[in-house]
Amino acid sequence: MEIxxxxxxxxxxxxxxLLRYLMVLGYLVxxxxxxxxxxxxxxxxxxxxxxxxxSNPLYSRVAKELIDMAMPSRVAVxxxxxxxxxxxxxxxxxWLIHSIANTMHLLPLGAVLVAAGLVVLMAYRHSLDGExxxxxxxxxxxxxxxAILLLGSFVLLGSVTRFFDPERWITTxxxxxxxxxWNVIWRYLYFxxxxxSITGGAIIFFFFTxxxxxxxxxxxxxxxxxxxxxxxxxxxxxxxxxxxxxxxxTLPIVALSGQLYWVGAxxxxxxxxxxxxxxxxxxxxKVRFGAPTFVLFVFVFLLMIVGDQLVLVxxxxxxxxxxxxxxxxxxxxxxxxxxxxxxAAIKPDIVRGQEVFNSVCSTCHRMEERLVGPxxxxxxxxxxxxxxxLVSFIQKPSKVNPDYPPMPAPGLPLVDIKSVAAYLLNxxxxxxxxxxxxxxxxxxxxxATDEGEAGPTQGELVEEEREDTxxxxxx
Amino acid sequence: MKKYLGIPVGLAFxxxxxxxxxxxxxxxxxxxxxxxxxxxxxxxxxVGMVGLECLFCHETADKSTFAGIPTVEKCMSCHxxxxxNRPEIQKLxxxxxxxxxxxxxxxxxxRVRNHVYFSHKRHVKxxxxxxxxxxxxxxxxxxxxxxxxxxxxxxxxxxxxxAPTDCLTCHR
Numbered sequence: 001m002e003i004x005x006x007x008x009x010x011x012x013x014x015x016x017x018l019l020r021y022l023m024v025l026g027y028l029v030x031x032x033x034x035x036x037x038x039x040x041x042x043x044x045x046x047x048x049x050x051x052x053x054x055s056n057p058l059y060s061r062v063a064k065e066l067i068d069m070a071m072p073s074r075v076a077v078x079x080x081x082x083x084x085x086x087x088x089x090x091x092x093x094x095w096l097i098h099s100i101a102n103t104m105h106l107l108p109l110g111a112v113l114v115a116a117g118l119v120v121l122m123a124y125r126h127s128l129d130g131e132x133x134x135x136x137x138x139x140x141x142x143x144x145x146x147a148i149l150l151l152g153s154f155v156l157l158g159s160v161t162r163f164f165d166p167e168r169w170i171t172t173x174x175x176x177x178x179x180x181x182w183n184v185i186w187r188y189l190y191f192x193x194x195x196x197s198i199t200g201g202a203i204i205f206f207f208f209t210x211x212x213x214x215x216x217x218x219x220x221x222x223x224x225x226x227x228x229x230x231x232x233x234x235x236x237x238x239x240x241x242x243x244x245x246x247x248x249x250t251l252p253i254v255a256l257s258g259q260l261y262w263v264g265a266x267x268x269x270x271x272x273x274x275x276x277x278x279x280x281x282x283x284x285x286k287v288r289f290g291a292p293t294f295v296l297f298v299f300v301f302l303l304m305i306v307g308d309q310l311v312l313v314x315x316x317x318x319x320x321x322x323x324x325x326x327x328x329x330x331x332x333x334x335x336x337x338x339x340x341x342x343x344a345a346i347k348p349d350i351v352r353g354q355e356v357f358n359s360v361c362s363t364c365h366r367m368e369e370r371l372v373g374p375x376x377x378x379x380x381x382x383x384x385x386x387x388x389x390l391v392s393f394i395q396k397p398s399k400v401n402p403d404y405p406p407m408p409a410p411g412l413p414l415v416d417i418k419s420v421a422a423y424l425l426n427x428x429x430x431x432x433x434x435x436x437x438x439x440x441x442x443x444x445x446x447x448a449t450d451e452g453e454a455g456p457t458q459g460e461l462v463e464e465e466r467e468d469t470x471x472x473x474x475x
Numbered sequence: 476m477k478k479y480l481g482i483p484v485g486l487a488f489x490x491x492x493x494x495x496x497x498x499x500x501x502x503x504x505x506x507x508x509x510x511x512x513x514x515x516x517x518x519x520x521x522v523g524m525v526g527l528e529c530l531f532c533h534e535t536a537d538k539s540t541f542a543g544i545p546t547v548e549k550c551m552s553c554h555x556x557x558x559x560n561r562p563e564i565q566k567l568x569x570x571x572x573x574x575x576x577x578x579x580x581x582x583x584x585x586r587v588r589n590h591v592y593f594s595h596k597r598h599v600k601x602x603x604x605x606x607x608x609x610x611x612x613x614x615x616x617x618x619x620x621x622x623x624x625x626x627x628x629x630x631x632x633x634x635x636x637x638a639p640t641d642c643l644t645c646h647r
Contacts, residue, residue: 166610167622241492248499253507254610254621261500265493272489279481318621321614399526405557406524 011094012327016320020309023091026084027305031191032198032298033080034114034153039199039236040070041121041146043228048139058220064128065225067142069206070199071118071125081118085111095316096163097323106159106175113152120145157191158184160308164255164315186247193239194301200233201274201297204281209290222287230282233297237275240300241268255315260307267303270296332396339395339414346415353423356416364407367427373407380428390421509619510580513570515563523613529605536605540594544579547571583620591626591645601638 011019044063051059071077089107096104124141158179162168168178178184207217207225217225244264251260274296281287313320364372379400383390394417397407410417521527530536535543551571558564570577598608605612610621622628626645633640 167628238488241489241495245492245495245499248496252623254619256503256507258500258504258508261496261503265496265500268489268492268496272485275485275489276482279485283478283481318611318614322611325614399524402525402527402553403556 011097011323012331013324015327016095016324019091019094020313023088023095024302024305024309026087026091027308028298028302029080030084030088031194031305032301034149035191035195035198035301036202037070037081037118037121038146038149038153038192038195039232040066040202041124041142041149043199043232044124045139045142045146048142052139058224060128062221062224062228064125065207065221066203067121067125067128069202071122074122077118077122082115085115092160092163095312096319104159106155106162106178110152110154110156110159113148114156115152117145117147117149117152120148153191154188155179157188161187164308164311165252166254166315166319167252181250183247183250183252186243186250190240190243190247190304193236193243194297194304195236197233197236197240197271197274198294198297198301200229200231200236200278201294203229204233204278204287205290205294208287226281226287230278233278234275234282237271237278240271244268244304251311252315255311257310257314260310260314263303263307263310267300267307270300270303274300336392336395342414346418348418348422349415350419350423350426352416353419353421353426356412356420357423360410360412361420372405374401374404376424377428380424383425384428387418387421387425390425391417394421506584507620509582509617510584512580512617513577514566515617517616518612518618519614519616529612536595537599539596542595547577582618583624592647593645601636603636607632 044066047059047063047066051057051063089111092107093104120141124138124145127138127141161184162178165181165183168181203225207229208222244267248261248264274293277289277293277296280289281293365374365376367377368375380390383393391414394410394412395414396409399406412420521532522529532545532549533542534545535541547567547570550567554564554567559568567577599605608622609618612618629645630640632638633644638644
């Protein structure tokens with residue numbers, strides 16, 4: 001986390017929008033893929049165990065087919081399972097920059113564990129090619145890989161879920177305590193249910209409707225995979241809305257918003273359509289519509305990820321507002337510096353200044369009376385001899401007097417601002433330019449404006465105001 | 476016929492959960508959301524832009540158990556003159572003219588105080604920033620509850636700051 005705070009600039013709003021889309025994309029690749037690997041490895045593991053008990057070669061054939069489906073090649077594992085991990089880590093780091101989110105340390109640990117789990121499962125897959133498939137070592141490799149992957153995805157998702165609960169960023173430090181909250185556990189089970197159902201969808205899709213694959217299955221294999229796929233999908237689908245409900249129920253109050261529940265409900269609705277397809281596979285004579293079934297499950301994952309985005313944005317709303325403000329300030333500073341470098345070359349023009357004053361400033365200012373802004377005759381003396389101060393105020397007005405609303409930045413080019421400043425200073429200290437800004441002169445004039453001409457005007461003004469308010473109160 | 480039994484069962488199951496999610500939504504809407512106020516008052520404008528101190532408006536936060544909500548009179552000390560042409564301020568002025576107090580809806584609706592003793596004074600006097608419990612209010616247009624106000628939250632901070640964690644401190 002410190003790395004980020006040192007080297008990364010606060011992001012602007014557009015930058016954050018972009019990051020959000022990238023984050024959705026990263027998760028949309030990672031989570032369904034890891035889900036499919038978990039589901040297939042789980043089935044594969046139990047099939048290997050089953051084959052040891054019954055020595056039915058059918059089981060080990062299907063076990064191998066399953067893990068082949070989930071990990072077709074090294075490149076696929078790298079692209080879908082490992083590449084998104086650093087992307088997600090970096091994006092979360094940008095998002096939570098300058099905050100003291102303790103779980104930022106856990107996220108990379110989870111990522112490393114997920115990658116390690118995938119590598120071990122890859123080794124399992126290769127060991128199935130050789131002899132002695134049902135040996136203890138092979139089954140052990142699968143079990144260990146699966147366990148590491150489960151642990152890794154728990155730590156990863158748990159630390160991400162913890163981003164949704166800023167209250168505990170500061171107060172909880174112990175890693176185990178951080179991850180043993182009901183909210184984190186329900187979130188993980190929610191994901192696991194999704195993982196089971198998308199594995200089922202993937203089996204139906206890749207085994208039966210993927211071109212060129214369906215024919216390779218013997219009738220026995222087809223029957224077994226069909227029941228495995230439809231069964232695991234339905235189990236996942238039944239658990240998904242239950243865990244999702246408890247997850248939403250246990251979210252902290254900062255993270256909630258109305259849309260979140262609608263997204264959740266939509267997910268359940270989509271799941272019902274997917275259920276109809278899977279049910280048809282289970283009771284129908286032939287496996288069909290594999291592709292739309294799979295796509296529906298991916299869509300359910302998308303909704304889950306969109307829900308996470310909503311939660312993250314809700315929970316970090318003020319944090320983000322602070323970051324964006326910081327970025328805007330930095331940008332404005334750079335702008336000002338740049339202009340200051342240029343400004344040496346710009347010559348103010350009093351005639352032009354008068355035009356600008358009449359067209360822009362006079363909507364809010366008069367020299368002697370109060371409109372929206374203060375009478376300039378009474379505020380300008382403090383800028384006498386301080387042209388730069390006046391220019392920078394007009395460029396970027398800051399709050400001065402609580403009796404007035406803040407002045408909006410007029411958004412004029414620097415020439416115009418310098419000109420109007422010169423014009424105004426010329427109004428209160430005529431010929432100050434000719435007198436070459438002699439030190440005593442502005443002071444004299446300031447006193448003059450305070451006690452002389454401006455004095456009575458100010459007095460009148462105050463009285464006028466009083467009358468004004470009296471009237472209003474009388475009404 | 477038995478073949479199709481799964482469809483109504485599925486419909487009932489998933490339909491039940493859609494309704495359950497919507498029930499959560501309605502609970503959120505009624506009990507947890509930041510409530511609508513009679514006037515769109517913004518802390519972002521008054522704290523962030525105008526730069527007022529919390530205690531200027533929540534006067535009693537360092538004197539009493541309650542932080543206190545400012546009276547209309549306090550608002551009018553500025554708004555007699557400021558932004559008088561805006562519709563929201565005209566609403567405010569109408570309250571002032573009719574001399575009726577403003578009915579602000581509570582944002583922290585989980586009333587800790589019903590069965591727990593909580594005092595602002597003790598915490599403000601111990602130099603705990605308002606933001607530690609209420610978040611970065613200066614960025615909120617509409618103020619919302621940031622902390623859970625659960626017991627675990629109170630106790631964790633007490634443990635960290637070595638404040639009393641005896642049951643009787645809060646449950647008296």
